[in-house]
Amino acid sequence: MTGIDFILAHYNYSASIILMALGFYIVISRGNLIKKIVGLNLFQVSVFMLYISMGKVSGGTAPILTGKPELFSNPLPHVLILTAIVVGVATTAIGLALIVRIKDAYGVIEEDEILVMDRAREQLDARSG
Amino acid sequence: MIIRLQNLLSVVMLSGVFSLLSAGMFVTLDAVDVAFTEAAVGAGLTTILFLGALALTGSAEKAPRQRSPLPLIVMAVLAAILIYGVIGLPPFGSADAPAHRYVMPEYISGTQTQIGIPNIVSAVLASYRGFDTLGETGVIFTAGIGVILLLRRRLAPRVSPPEDDAG
Structure with missing residues (x-):
């Protein structure tokens, strides 16, 4: 298989990887905690896409038995991703609850400002203790 | 767009739209169960959770003070490594990919005889x-x-x- 054909036959993986890289970039480059969680969600959906596209069979149908012999797409990735979507919401909820608490404690949800406050607090503690 | 925007409300809304679009894409990839879960949970519930959190924390992001090239480099290197890894994977839609060969035929034939319901995804999820x-x-x-x-x-x-x- 030559270069162009290879890329065309594997475009689903490349698309997932590009989305995943974007999500990862948001997580590591942005200071706002809510935006980090949005990035994490983007990352997650890219992984879902990777799995679902791996389960696709050309000419296959949705894995529901109709009585006729048919070619089905692979149901196993679908099951795994169903579980992953729900677990993803659970982690998002925990993350957002933590952010709400951080907002209460610090008054901001920007990572760099929180770090500055933490350092100032440590210096105070070191001086008094 | 999601990266650049500093109004977090728009960011959250766009990510909800993205989630809904990805649900549509799952339908075209034959994963109907995943699509409706993504539409209900990913696009619906997650967006509501985000809106709740925004209501409690405020929706303006501060502009980043200095741009460091490091995250961009890390991202590019990671993407390059992963794209290199694609070389070993089977082409999109191939019926003889390793993922379709081991337990999948058993699940499909077993759903009819052992479980007796038409939806294979439900059978695998709740039973196998x-x-x-x-x-x-x-x-x-x-x-x-x-x-x-x-x-x-x-x-x-x-x-x-x-x-x-x-x-």
Whole structure:
């Protein structure tokens, strides 16, 4: 298989990887905690896409038995991703609850400002203790 | 767009739209169960959770003070490594990919004879891999408890706690 054909036959993986890289970039480059969680969600959906596209069979149908012999797409990735979507919401909820608490404690949800406050607090503690 | 925008409300809305579009894409990839879960949970519930959190924390992001090239480099290197890894994977839609060869035929034939329901995804989810689903329920339970514990201390000292939908 030559270069162009290879890329065309594997475009689903490349698309997932590009989305995943974007999500990862948001997580590591942005200071706002809510935006980090949005990035994490983007990352997650890219992984879902990777799995679902791996389960696709050309000419296959949705894995529901109709009585006729048919070619089905692979149901196993679908099951795994169903579980992953729900677990993803659970982690998002925990993350957002933590952010709400951080907002209460610090008054901001920007990572760099929180770090500055933490350092100032440590210096105070070191001086008094 | 999601990266550049500094109005977090727009960011959250766009990510909801993205989630809904990805649900449409799952339909075209024959994963109907995943599509409706993504549309209901990913696009619906997650967006509501985000909106609840935004209501409690404010929706303006501060402009980043200095741009460091490091995250961009890390991202590019990671993407390059992963794209290199694609070389070993089977082409999109091939019927003889390793993923389709081992337990999948058994699940498809077994759903008819052993479980007796038409939806193979439900059969695998609730029966063949029922313990996975039990574990998932455990995770959700733990997460629910965690959210309640985190937010209860916050609401305790107030006289009339406001309605809180972040759980």
